[in-house]
Amino acid sequence: MNNSNSKKYLSADCENCFGLCCVALSFAASSDFAFDKGEGTPCRNLQTDYRCGIHKNLRMNGFRGCTVYERFGAGQKVSQVTYNGNDWRKSSVTAKEMFAVFPIMQQLHEMLYYLNEALSLEDARPIYMDLEQAVQETEHLTYLSPKSILALYVPSHRDKVSDLLKKTSELVRTKVKNNKYHKSMRKMIRGRDLIGANLRGANLRGVNLRGALLIASDLREADLRETDLIGADLRDADLRGANLKGSIFLTQVQVNSANGDIHTKLPPSLSIPEHWLV
Incomplete structure (x- = not known):
């Protein structure tokens, strides 16, 4: 996957996501959020088409926290791949499971984001093969069934990826x-x-x-x-x-x-x- 394609794939695509970050996650009233919202409860700004009603004015309306949250494309992966386009509104059972899968997918896509950046760096060439293998392994995990994703022990995989990112950092910075x-x-x-x-x-x-x-x-x-x-x-x-x-x-x-x-x-x-x- 070239760098431009990976950037698009690992970026938010609201048209193909069911507003998961606006439902699955919780937040408390603060300088970042204008009101409290519980986990699994749709934000009152979420519209029926799964778009945010105040997206263009989030900061102005007291939702700075929404502008600094990154899901790395996990929303559309869960919505369109893991659940084949079946949204959470159709079943409370599916919704609960989907909301639990989403943050795990977000972590996997975050790792993919950094791994793809590492592969775009010329200084990381000595470990390209290891990075490519890590991308393939991480990609494989993102295509597992919901139950298999929920059974993953993500910290173990993250440690392997983190070691590669540290090596990448050293290769870039030592020059x-x-x-x-x-x-x-x-x-x-x-x-x-x-x-x-x-x-x-x-x-x-x-x-x-x-x-x-x-x-x-x-x-x-x-x-x-x-x-x-x-x-x-x-x-x-x-x-x-x-x-x-x-x-x-x-x-x-x-x-x-x-x-x-x-x-x-x-x-x-x-x-x-x-x-x-x-």
Whole structure:
């Protein structure tokens, strides 16, 4: 699967999904959601055609959380493949099972997303065969029956995939010789707790920021090329003028959760969020 096809396949396709993320998941009233919603209960904004009635104005209506949730195409896979186009409204029994399958499928598709990105990186060529095998194995799991999917022990498979992604990260980052950031910053980065950190103009090129807490951090004009950002929490991080071209394992929802401007440089596969332009 080439990179453009994998991007489409592993992206949300609301026309072929039965609004699973708007039903199966729960959320509590907060700064991210305007009201409480229980697990398995349709959101009051979900229309009969399974589309969101306020999709174009989610942030304006208090649903910022919906704009930073990524299902990596799992919704349409469950809807159209696992359940052959039979939606949850037809049977309460099917609905319960479908809602349980959906988050597992989401995890599998997330792994596929990262594996496909790794396969698009020239530096990862030495482990292409291992990556391709992992893609095939993960794909196979996504086509299992509902009962087989529910019986999966996902952490075991995730560990194998994670090892390959770490190797990919090392292959990409080792070519970058970066000794320009201060020892105090090196210690701070190693701790991963960078909430509210002042990293403006910092040279973070080739740095491992996997799982780092960068909430509300100041990353204006920072150099984040070849930086590993898998799982990094960028909520409300200030990316104005930052250079993220060539960064790896960065997703659109991470970008959506942050703040930036037209001067922020993103990888070509990602888009500038609308709220950056306001």
